[in-house]
Amino acid sequence: MTKEQFLAVMDDFVDGAIGEVALDESLQYVGVDSMRMMMAVEAFRASGSDVTFVELVRNPTLAAWMERIVK
Template sequence: MTVERLRADVEQVLGEPPGSLGEHDNLLDRGMDSIRLMSLVESWRTAGVETDFITLAEEPTVAAWTRLLLDV
């Protein structure tokens, strides 16, 4: 998992053009819902990333997810 993949995956699931999300944009406000979030969780778990729905839902921003998933 890379920062670039994380961002690209989020943009794809939201139907946003590349580079359109700010690091601290609230992804719920941008259209993230439980189904989309679960899709990301499953995709990232398949890629070997340990995460869960609740952890990501608590702070739904690219910056927070980067910190949580990539230990940055």
């Protein structure tokens, strides 16, 4: 998944625009609760990532998620 694809997926899950979210800001502060995280995991898996819910919960920031998912 490219960075652009990742950000497009995440734009569906955050409150507001993805461009307004700081890379190190907790995604929980911008509306990404556990249900949205599970939905994001499914979206990432559908695009070929083997990411798990637990991995995302441990560090819920765009920077951490991009490091794990973007190729």
